[in-house]
Amino acid sequence: MICPHYDAQRCRSCTLIELDDDQQLAGKQRQCVELLGPGIDWLPPVRSAPSGFRNKAKLAVAGTVDHPTLGILDPGGAGVDLRTCPLYPASMQAAFDPLARFITRARLEPYNLATRRGELKNLLVTQSPDGELMVRFVLRSTEALSRIRKHLPSLRDELPALVVATVNVLPEHKAVLEGEREIVLTDTDTLRMRLNGLNLHLRPQSFFQTNTEVAAALYRTGRDWVAEANPRTVWDLYCGVGGFALHVAAPDREVTGIELSAEAIASAEQTAADSGLPGLRFAAGDATDYALSAPHAPDLVIVNPPRRGIGPRLAAWLEGSGVQNVLYSSCNAVSLATDLAAMGSLRPVRGQLLDMFPQTGHYEVAVLLRRI
Template sequence: MQCHHFDAARCRSCTLIEQPYAEQLAAKQERCADLLAPFGPLEWLPPVASVEQGFRNKAKLAVGGTVDAPTLGILDPGGVGVDLRDCGLYPATLQAALPVLASFVTRARLVPYDVPTRRGELKYVLVTQSPDGDLMVRFVLRSTEALPRLRKHLPWLLDVLPRAVAVTANLLPEHKAVLEGPEEVVLTERSTLRMRVNDVDLHLRPQSFFQTNTEVAAALYRIGREWVDAAAPRSVWDLYCGVGGFALHVAAPGRSVVGIETSTEAVASAEQSRDDLGLTDVRFATGDATAFALTADAPPDLVVVNPPRRGIGPDLAGWLERSGVRDVVYSSCNAASLARDLVAMPSLRPRRGRLLDMFPQTGHYEVVVALSRG
């Protein structure tokens, strides 16, 4: 992949871009294999590769420049905007929406937030694209000052960009390095984005997480379904369930599934998807995964975990070791924390693993491992 922004040193986010893709994939596979080698023989299935560019289903764009000449991209070390609307990681359909959004910034007089002086209103524009090409657009604002102008000019945006099916304003009054605040103002009739993944419709709400690479995420959920079905459990927990990707894929007649997630928005998304599918044996709840496990009356036959980079931690790993749970499917974005967690549950041995390249051109990845007792 060639990138003129990287060549000009305007953006260096794609740290592996100068390395041939086959070498990137092999190095990630080797890294995971080395970290998990101490835990016994492990069957590594062929890695799931990604397309090298145009794979991102979301754009997280810092807004800079001026209201008449806004930049959508990143900020340099001095807080000056660097425009990355033509970033090669975005598919062409998502790229095509970004000039329209820049024009909307000017039309609605959304003054870009200036980090050094802490003045202005518009901090970020966040765009997510579904497999069907529909868009969720979120404007991250410092205050409600610009809301009347957003509402006034929204009909223009929806006319020029009809694929924008859900548009919101997120309020982030604090001056800190985060992408969004807790309050979301929905500006359109729809507040969710339908993501068709395999045979499951996932409904994304504004503050619910979904994997950045839709095609590789679909492969991850297919693998999870295959491995869970092979274990034939009658009961499954999906801990750190997000919008329910694993839980909804592994649901089956005669199998009870419980999904646990701290985000109320994600749980609401999962429940909407479950209801659409008519799955009566699937339940979702808002809560901490570790606290849920430690206070449960009895363990399930199988647990799926998909934690953040820090892993599941010693408390949940210790509970899994003691619980008698027969099988675990562990999906990790950090093989180092996965290896630390495996030390704490020696009775659950890795049997097979598979690397999924969610993030080409970077050192990040997803790895999924099937563990069983004995």
């Protein structure tokens, strides 16, 4: 991939950009094999398009109200404009200039890290497979809310694909993307993510994989592995918006999805209701607490934790639970290896690397564990 921002040293986030696609994929596969050990039947890795694959842009806003920058901040806190970053598809890039003009029109003063003045901190833009957009304005306060409401029709005229717009309030001066409070400005409050014949509903604060095509492949892999095991009861822990749970639902199968985020659970429940899939139940809660307090273990458990992994408590529960099969989807093979070492009775028998994040050292890896 050719990137003028990398070549000009404005952004060096794509740490593997100087390697070709085959070298990147081979290195990631080699790392997986070394970390997870022998005895795993590795399926062919899932490739990603090298560019234009991101469905979400996390844009720090800087500069001035008349000349805002959308991208990242340099070490001194100044804005680096990355509207033409090749990781974003052209259809998403086309939304950035209208959003910059809207910032000027609505007089949304970019937040200045050094002076701690200004209102607009970040723009979070998500695109569905159908090209529809969710735009979230992360503000320090609600001072500009009336101006955003006033000028929103003009933005929608420029961006007909905009279906969900919100204001997220982040009053604290800290290095996070968003706050807890979300104000929906449109009649529609979910973005439809069409995936493998399902219409997943994505709410503003719900997590979804960054690479839609590779996410679809991940869920197909999970669906196939679970179908082969043919469990009667399944738990999907860290279920997010229900991707795995919805894909493995089947007649005469009970599937329970557990996720800490109430927003994500609401998304999953909406998709389940719309789809009419049988045997699905979702609940908001901590995955480990749910497992440890449940009176009975299911036939199969799916875990898709954050980078830190499932941790020693859940790993110990799985080890002693009697669960026959575990599908573990990980974005960090190092923490995955640590968790596997704590579950000696559950042996990884099948694996697949999915190149969710080309140009970087990150990836997704799915492994199927069977009790020995």
